[in-house]
Amino acid sequence: xxxxxWIFISALLVNNFVLAYFLGLCPFLGxxxxxxxxxxxxxxxTFVMLVTAVCAWVLNTYVLIHAPYLRLICFIVVIASTVQxxxxxxxxLSPALFRAMGIFLPLITTNCAILGLAIFATNRGYxxxxxxxxxxxxxxxxxxxxxLLAGLREESELSDIPKLIQGTAMNLIIxxxxxxxxxxxxxxxxxx
Amino acid sequence: xxxNESYEEFVKGVWRDNPVFVQVLGMCPMLAVTNSxxxxxxxxxxxxxxxxxxxxxxxxxxxxxxxxxxxxCFIIIIATFVTIADYTLLALVPKVHKELGAFIPLIVANCxxxxxxxxxxxxxxxxxxxxxxxGMAAGFLLxxxxxxxxxxxxxxGKLFGFSLFSQNFEPWIVMILPPGGFLTLGVILLFFxxxxxxxxxxxxxxxxxxxxxx
Numbered sequence: 487x488x489x490x491x492w493i494f495i496s497a498l499l500v501n502n503f504v505l506a507y508f509l510g511l512c513p514f515l516g517x518x519x520x521x522x523x524x525x526x527x528x529x530x531x532t533f534v535m536l537v538t539a540v541c542a543w544v545l546n547t548y549v550l551i552h553a554p555y556l557r558l559i560c561f562i563v564v565i566a567s568t569v570q571x572x573x574x575x576x577x578x579l580s581p582a583l584f585r586a587m588g589i590f591l592p593l594i595t596t597n598c599a600i601l602g603l604a605i606f607a608t609n610r611g612y613x614x615x616x617x618x619x620x621x622x623x624x625x626x627x628x629x630x631x632x633x634l635l636a637g638l639r640e641e642s643e644l645s646d647i648p649k650l651i652q653g654t655a656m657n658l659i660i661x662x663x664x665x666x667x668x669x670x671x672x673x674x675x676x677x678x
Numbered sequence: 679x680x681x682n683e684s685y686e687e688f689v690k691g692v693w694r695d696n697p698v699f700v701q702v703l704g705m706c707p708m709l710a711v712t713n714s715x716x717x718x719x720x721x722x723x724x725x726x727x728x729x730x731x732x733x734x735x736x737x738x739x740x741x742x743x744x745x746x747x748x749x750x751c752f753i754i755i756i757a758t759f760v761t762i763a764d765y766t767l768l769a770l771v772p773k774v775h776k777e778l779g780a781f782i783p784l785i786v787a788n789c790x791x792x793x794x795x796x797x798x799x800x801x802x803x804x805x806x807x808x809x810x811x812x813g814m815a816a817g818f819l820l821x822x823x824x825x826x827x828x829x830x831x832x833x834x835g836k837l838f839g840f841s842l843f844s845q846n847f848e849p850w851i852v853m854i855l856p857p858g859g860f861l862t863l864g865v866i867l868l869f870f871x872x873x874x875x876x877x878x879x880x881x882x883x884x885x886x887x888x889x890x891x892x
Contacts (some may be wrong), residue, residue, distance in 0.1 A: 495844040507706075511705040515705070558761050559754060559757040559758065597787070601787045602784055609779075641833050649875075650872055651868060656864070657861050659682060659861060661860045661864075662860030662864060664858075665860055666852070669855065
C-alpha cells in the first residue's frame, strides 16, 4: 500500500510529467490559454493514460516477451488505434462528453506524455495495479500543471506586460518558475 | 537552378524557419536532454537520422500511401527508424544511451518529425524532401547544441566534459535541473523576439525614409 501511495505521489508531484520530465509540452504551451479548456484536456489525457497503462501491461505480458524489438511500433499503433476507438465509443455513448472533449481526443495521439507513460511503466517493471496508479498520478499531475499555467496566463492577460516578452517566451519563463516550485516536493519522501 | 532550390530548402530549416526557435516544435526532447552538450549531440544525431530516413521513404512512397491512413503509415515508418537508431546507439555508445534513457524511443512522438512528413515530404519529390529534412534536422541540432552548451557551461562549468573555469567557479546548479531548461529556452526566445522587433523597426524606418524622400 505504501508503495502504491509513493508511486502516486511521485508521478503527481515529485516527478511531474510536465515540469520535471518535459513530457507533453506541446499541449502545455499550446492549449493553456484558458482555464476551462485546459481542465478538459487534462481530463481527456488522464482518461487516455489509464487506458494506455492497461494496454501496455497486456502487450508487455502476453505479446512483447516474444519480440521485444517490436515494442515501440506496437505501443504507438495500439495507442493511436485506442484513441480512435475511444473517440468513436464516446461519440456513440455520450455526445455531451464528446462535445466537452472536442478536438482534444484525436490530438492526444501525438502527445508524448502518453507514449512516455507506457515506456516508463515498462522500464520500471510495473505490474497491473501499479501501472494504473502510476497513470492516475501522471494524468492528474499533467492536469495540475496545465491548470496552474492556464490560471497564471489568464491573470497575466489583464496586466501590463512589455510587448517583447508576451507569448511563448513568457510562458516558458513562467513554466521555469513553476518547475522550480515543484522541485521543492523532492524532499517529500526522502526521510521516510 | 536545381542546385539553388535544394540549397534554399536547406537554409530555410537552419535559420529562417528554425524548428525550435521560430516554429517552437519538438520541445519535449529539446528540453529534456540538453543538460549537457554531448547528450544534445547524440539526441540531435538520432533525430537527424530518423528525420532524413523517414522523409526519404515517405517521399518515395508518396503516391502509394492512401490519403485516409497516411498518418498511421508515417508513424509506422518513423517508429521503424527510431527502433534502428535506438539499437544502434545502444551498441555504439551504451553510456550515452543510458543517460538519454526513454527519450530515444520518444523521438517517435516528436511533433517536428511528423510535421515535416505531413507538410513537406508527402508532397514534394525525394531530393527536395531529403534536403528539407537535412535542413530541419541541422536547425534542430544547432538549437540543441546551443541550449546544451549554455546549460552545461552555467550549471557545471564545463563544455563537452572539459572544465572551463578555475576552482573558484561556483556552478549554477539549477541550470542543469529541469527549471534551467525552461528558463534558458525562454531567454533565447526573448532574444529572438528582440532581434525580430529591431529588424521590423529598422524596416519600418527605411520605408518611412523612402516615403518622405519621394
